Each structure stands twice: as C-alpha cells, then as structure tokens.
Amino acid sequence: MHATRPRATAAGTTAHRWPDLPQIAYGGDYTPEQWPREVWADDIARMHDAGVNLVSIGIFAWGLLEIREGDFDFGWLDEVIEMLHAAGIRVDLGTPTASPPAWFFANHPDARAVTRDGVALGFGARGMVSHSAPAYREASVRIATELAKRYGNHPAVVLWHVHNEYGVPVGEDYSPHAVREWRRWLENRYGSIEALNAAWGTAFWGQHYEQWEHIGAPAAAPSVVNPAQRLDFARFTDDQLLSCFIAERDAIRAHSDRPITTNFMANQHGGVDLWKWAAEVDVVSDDHYLWAADTEAEIGLAIAADLTRSVGGGDPWLLMEHSTSAVNWQPRNIAKRPGEMARNSLSHLGRGADGILFFQWRASRSGAEKFHSAMVPHAGASSRVFREVVDLGAKLGRLAEVRGSRVHADVAILWDFESFWAQDLEWRPSVDLSHDERIRAYYERLWRDGITVDFALPGHDLSGYRLVIAPAQYLLRAADAENLNAYVAGGGVLVSSFFTGVVDEHDAVHAGGFGAPLEPSLGLRVDEHLPLREDEVAGIAFDGETYAADIWQEDLAISGADVRAVYTAGPAAGAPAVTRNVSGDGVGWYVSTRPDAAGLRAIMASVYRDAGLEPAGLPAGVESVVRHGDDADYRVVINHSDETVSLGMSGVDLLTQTTLEGTLVLGGGEVAVVRTSRPQ
Numbered sequence: 001m002h003a004t005r006p007r008a009t010a011a012g013t014t015a016h017r018w019p020d021l022p023q024i025a026y027g028g029d030y031t032p033e034q035w036p037r038e039v040w041a042d043d044i045a046r047m048h049d050a051g052v053n054l055v056s057i058g059i060f061a062w063g064l065l066e067i068r069e070g071d072f073d074f075g076w077l078d079e080v081i082e083m084l085h086a087a088g089i090r091v092d093l094g095t096p097t098a099s100p101p102a103w104f105f106a107n108h109p110d111a112r113a114v115t116r117d118g119v120a121l122g123f124g125a126r127g128m129v130s131h132s133a134p135a136y137r138e139a140s141v142r143i144a145t146e147l148a149k150r151y152g153n154h155p156a157v158v159l160w161h162v163h164n165e166y167g168v169p170v171g172e173d174y175s176p177h178a179v180r181e182w183r184r185w186l187e188n189r190y191g192s193i194e195a196l197n198a199a200w201g202t203a204f205w206g207q208h209y210e211q212w213e214h215i216g217a218p219a220a221a222p223s224v225v226n227p228a229q230r231l232d233f234a235r236f237t238d239d240q241l242l243s244c245f246i247a248e249r250d251a252i253r254a255h256s257d258r259p260i261t262t263n264f265m266a267n268q269h270g271g272v273d274l275w276k277w278a279a280e281v282d283v284v285s286d287d288h289y290l291w292a293a294d295t296e297a298e299i300g301l302a303i304a305a306d307l308t309r310s311v312g313g314g315d316p317w318l319l320m321e322h323s324t325s326a327v328n329w330q331p332r333n334i335a336k337r338p339g340e341m342a343r344n345s346l347s348h349l350g351r352g353a354d355g356i357l358f359f360q361w362r363a364s365r366s367g368a369e370k371f372h373s374a375m376v377p378h379a380g381a382s383s384r385v386f387r388e389v390v391d392l393g394a395k396l397g398r399l400a401e402v403r404g405s406r407v408h409a410d411v412a413i414l415w416d417f418e419s420f421w422a423q424d425l426e427w428r429p430s431v432d433l434s435h436d437e438r439i440r441a442y443y444e445r446l447w448r449d450g451i452t453v454d455f456a457l458p459g460h461d462l463s464g465y466r467l468v469i470a471p472a473q474y475l476l477r478a479a480d481a482e483n484l485n486a487y488v489a490g491g492g493v494l495v496s497s498f499f500t501g502v503v504d505e506h507d508a509v510h511a512g513g514f515g516a517p518l519e520p521s522l523g524l525r526v527d528e529h530l531p532l533r534e535d536e537v538a539g540i541a542f543d544g545e546t547y548a549a550d551i552w553q554e555d556l557a558i559s560g561a562d563v564r565a566v567y568t569a570g571p572a573a574g575a576p577a578v579t580r581n582v583s584g585d586g587v588g589w590y591v592s593t594r595p596d597a598a599g600l601r602a603i604m605a606s607v608y609r610d611a612g613l614e615p616a617g618l619p620a621g622v623e624s625v626v627r628h629g630d631d632a633d634y635r636v637v638i639n640h641s642d643e644t645v646s647l648g649m650s651g652v653d654l655l656t657q658t659t660l661e662g663t664l665v666l667g668g669g670e671v672a673v674v675r676t677s678r679p680q
C-alpha cells in the first residue's frame with residue numbers, strides 16, 4: 001500500500017551534527033573534582049583499559065570554576081583537559097548551569113524557584129533555581145561564554161553538554177520572576193485579554209479577567225485550578241527552559257564550532273516537549289535508567305530509545321547516561337546481573353544510538369549518589385562490573401562501521417507531550433486513565449512481534465507508515481485530526497484507543513462530543529464514558545473468543561463502523577466495544593476498552609492483516625532490530641531470555657567475527673550484531 005520508506009518526522013531548525021570521534025562513543029560522566037590528583041592518573045589508565053574515548057566533565061562544577069561572582073578558576077579544568085587530551089580521550093564539556101553555587105543564591109536570594117505550594121527552595125541539593133530570574137540568565141550565559149572562549153577550539157573538546165536534564169529537579173516555578181514572565185508570555189500568545197478569557201473558558205466559576213496583572217501562576221488553590229490555565233503554564237515553563245538552553249547554546253556558538261547538546265530524559269515527560277527541543281540541539285542525547293520494579297524493563301528501554309531516535313528525526317543519537325548496575329533513587333535499587341549492561345547498551349545501539357555513555361565513570365565516595373553504580377565501582381578495577389565495562393568497550397570497538405546507519409519503521413505510535421500534560425490534570429473521569437500504560441501495552445505487543453516502531457506527533461507526515469496507533473491522544477487539535485483523517489483516507493491504517501480526541505488545545509471538549517474530530521476515520525462518536533469500578537473486570541467477545549477487559553467502557557454512537565467486538569459484561573454489556581471502519585482507501589479501528597494481553601494480541605492480528613504487517617516470529621524474550629547502512633544492514637539481536645535460541649540468518653557477527661551460514665545460535669543473555677547482505 002505504501003511504497004516509500006517513512007520519512008524523518010522531526011521538523012528541525014538545527015541540522016544534527018555528530019562530534020568528531022573515531023569510534024562508537026564510549027565513556028561517561030567524569031568528576032575528577034571529587035578526587036585527589038593521584039586518582040586522576042589511575043582514571044586515565046583504567047579508561048585506556050576500557051576503551052573509553054569520550055567523557056563528560058564539568059557538569060556540576062560551577063562552584064569550583066567561578067569561586068566568587070565573576071572570579072574564575074580554570075586551573076584544574078585546564079589540567080584535566082590536557083591530561084585527557086594527552087591520553088587521546090575526547091571531552092564533552094559541560095556548562096555547570098544546572099546547579100548554581102552557594103554565592104549565587106547568597107547574592108540573589110530572589111533567584112530561588114518557588115513550588116506550587118509557595119515554598120522557596122533551599123540550597124544544598126542541586127537545581128533549585130528560577131529559570132526566569134534575570135540574575136540566573138546573566139550568570140549562566142557568563143559562565144558558558146567564559147568556558148567557550150577558553151576551550152571552544154581545544155582539540156580535545158568535541159561536544160558541549162549544556163546544563164543537565166532541563167526540567168529536573170526544577171521545572172515549574174511559581175516565583176515572582178516566573179509570574180512576571182508568564183504574564184508577558186500570555187500577552188504575546190493571546191494578544192488581548194478577551195482572547196485569553198475565551199481560550200481559558202473563564203466564564204466558568206467566575207474567573208473572568210479584565211487586566212493581565214490580575215493573572216497569577218496556577219498556584220495551589222482551594223479546588224481544581226482552571227485546566228486551560230495549567231496547560232498553558234506547562235507550555236510557558238517548557239518555553240522558559242528552552243530559552244535558557246538557547247541562550248547558552250548561542251553564547252557557546254559565538255566562540256566554538258563544536259556540536260552542542262543537552263541531555264534529555266525520554267522516559268520521563270515531566271515538562272519538556274522533546275519534539276521542540278530536538279530541533280534546537282546539534283546532537284540528540286538521552287539519559288535512560290531502567291525501572292527496576294519492571295521485570296521486563298528492556299521494553300521500557302526500547303520505548304525510550306525509539307522515542308529518542310524519533311524526536312531526532314531518525315538521526316544517530318547519543319546515550320548520554322545509563323547505569324552499569326543499580327541506581328540509588330528507586331524504592332528498591334536492583335543490581336544488573338551479568339550481561340545485562342551489555343544487553344541494555346546493545347538495545348540502545350540497535351535503536352539508533354552511536355554512543356554509549358554512563359553515569360558515571362568512578363563512583364562518588366561522598367554525597368547523595370554514593371550508592372549509585374559506576375564504571376569503576378567502589379570495589380575497584382577487580383570487580384565484575386569493571387570487567388564487564390572493559391568487555392563492552394571491546395565489543396563496541398568492533399562496531400565502528402555501524403555508525404551512521406539508520407532504523408526504519410513501518411509503524412508509528414503517537415506520542416504528544418502536550419496531550420500527556422493535559423490528561424494528567426485533575427478531575428478526569430477515572431484515576432485508571434494512564435497514557436504511559438496504554439502506550440506500553442500497544443508498544444509491548446509490537447515489541448513481542450519484532451515490529452519496529454517510530455513515535456510521531458499527530459500532525460506529522462504519516463504517509464510512509466503502514467500503521468499508526470493512537471493509544472493516548474486525549475488532546476487532539478482539529479488540524480491534527482484532519483491530518484489523521486487524511487492519512488486514513490489515503491490508505492493508512494489507524495488504531496485509536498479510548499479517551500482519544502476528547503479536547504482541543506485549550507482542554508475544551510470538542511464541539512460535537514468526544515471523538516467527533518476523528519469520526520471520518522472511525523465511523524463513530526462517543527456518547528458517554530463508562531469508567532469501571534476498581535478491580536471490576538468485564539469482557540469482550542472478539543472473533544468467537546472472550547477476553548477480559550477492564551477499567552473503562554464507552555457507549556459508542558456508530559455512524560458507519562462495523563462492530564468487531566461487543567461487551568460481554570459491565571455497564572455496556574451487549575454493546576459495541578471494538579469497531580473497524582473503512583474510510584477512503586484506509587481503515588480506522590477503535591478499541592473502547594482495555595483488553596487483556598491476549599485480547600489485544602487477537603485484535604492486533606486483524607489490524608496487521610489490514611496493514612500488511614507480519615510478526616517476525618522471534619523466540620520469546622528475543623529482541624531484534626535492523627540498522628540500515630549505505631552498504632550493509634546490521635541486525636542487532638539480544639537474547640533477554642535464559643534459553644539458547646536459534647534464528648535463521650546469514651552474515652558476519654561483528655562481535656565474534658564469526659560467519660553465519662543460515663543460523664545464528666545465541667546463548668541465554670547473549671548479544672550479536674550481524675552484518676547481513678541486503679536482499680537484492
């Protein structure tokens with residue numbers, strides 16, 4: 001149906017540029033400022049053993065680089081950079097602006113961020129700054145400029161690492177500086193107070209405004225604050241953070257031509273719209289940590305990696321941080337077992353990463369993160385973890401030719417940060433509504449079927465995808481709904497889950513009711529939401545089988561769709577649950593409940609038939625992704641199971657330099673990267 005390959009989805013203003021590195025990037029955050037000089041020599045020797053070629057330095061060193069306001073001490077950093085340069089290790093140089101020093105807050109007490117409850121944050125952790133405070137903006141550009149002037153053309157410096165994880169630990173800020181900028185942002189967005197009143201629906205609960213000065217930040221209030229106001233505040237916060245990044249980036253660009261990044265957190269969507277950010281960086285980079293409570297955390301990892309690649313328009317990206325073993329900030333910090341670090345690393349690489357870095361090189365003896373794993377753990381170089389770090393470095397060293405190759409996907413799942421921000425506000429029909437959970441359920445089905453996925457916005461050009469899934473598109477702009485409808489009419493297959501197409505960009509319910517904008521594709525609207533009680537399990541009958549389905553039902557008003565499943569129990573018993581609608585040359589499916597895994601599998605098998613997709617038939621627990629190069633394809637295969645598996649494949653396993661003639665045999669927990677010749 002679709003002859004062309006999917007196109008890159010991010011509309012970037014910045015063309016991505018990869019740093020000058022001879023290999024797959026390998027290394028981690030390096031904090032020599034925490035160690036005496038004797039340890040530095042040992043660091044270099046161990047980095048050499050491990051094949052480390054890139055380290056990120058200076059990220060939290062502001063207090064040691066600018067001792068007093070305007071009084072800089074770069075002596076130790078000069079030494080560190082020269083030492084790394086002499087050893088042939090490249091530098092990703094941080095601007096330390098995620099954590100201003102003690103003098104900054106002493107001199108500018110008003111530059112502390114204020115929480116929604118009105119608490120001005122204290123010093124002693126990191127972050128805590130108001131990104132709207134003029135003193136912060138000035139100071140952060142000043143230190144970035146000084147660093148760029150001094151090191152911008154140093155041969156060891158190949159990449160800039162601005163700030164650290166914007167949005168964490170401080171995103172929304174309710175300080176007077178933020179409120180002043182917020183009013184300016186609103187005036188700019190709406191132009192007139194009447195337009196703002198209309199967009200926010202302020203006739204409700206008598207919230208009408210006559211003056212911009214009367215508008216506050218949506219601070220803690222006696223009841224639920226206007227959701228349109230809160231959604232705009234989330235957008236404003238994102239814009240404030242992004243403008244801080246851009247100010248530092250441009251200050252660096254004035255003195256250095258090296259690529260610039262800031263590390264994202266694709267698996268947390270608290271406050272930063274990565275589609276926008278990815279268009280402003282030279283290199284897309286991501287930090288990813290396994291959620292230890294998840295016994296199949298590799299699926300969550302794959303989501304984050306695919307999202308990172310997708311926001312970057314498919315370009316190679318850098319895994320800026322992950323952990324060699326346990327982290328220190330989850331309720332139970334589960335250590336990685338032998339081989340797991342390599343499997344995680346190869347999953348990222350298979351999904352488009354051209355660099356694998358860790359937090360951090362050497363475990364800190366002091367401070368809040370002393371129980372976090374590292375490349376050199378407290379147990380030192382004789383530890384299992386360090387041996388695996390050395391082994392991984394050797395493996396990556398054999399993969400230089402994979403760099404620059406790209407992942408292609410036939411399926412896109414919609415991922416829209418604004419929609420998530422809106423859905424997460426209060427007073428939704430059920431606490432069981434979770435965009436993360438729905439995305440994971442659909443993604444997991446595709447992961448198990450070995451079908452590679454991109455993520456996309458509903459407004460992107462989707463025409464290259466055979467299948468588009470909307471598991472959680474609560475907020476849907478009218479223009480984006482038209483785009484989806486055109487995609488289906490043009491021959492695409494759309495699967496929409498429940499609670500989709502409910503509100504517009506102001507969190508106002510669509511005229512015509514829930515789901516109205518997608519009626520052309522789906523052949524229905526939603527008459528009423530019917531959330532289920534906690535632990536209530538209903539069911540659906542689909543293709544002669546009955547499957548459990550819980551949390552949610554809907555009364556559907558069908559205008560053209562065929563009924564493919566009915567409810568077997570619950571408030572909508574006997575009524576349509578799953579529908580299929582032919583629209584133009586395409587098909588729109590609607591799944592109005594949460595079927596269990598077997599039910600979703602059965603539904604998706606029918607969807608695949610419509611989309612011309614085939615499950616890859618992989619053994620359970622085996623992940624397999626292809627990167628396409630100019631001259632060869634690279635199949636990255638990861639066996640997450642304990643069993644030995646055999647897969648039909650010919651080529652050369654680059655990790656073992658073994659030629660495969662028809663079969664790849666992979667032991668439990670093992671990985672392979674097979675260069676395959678392309679089918680003619």
Ligand code: GAL
Nearest residue numbers: 164165287289321327359372
């Ligand atoms: C990251 C952060 C690092 C370190 C790490 C620990 O989010 O960027 O500085 O704190 O978490 O897992």
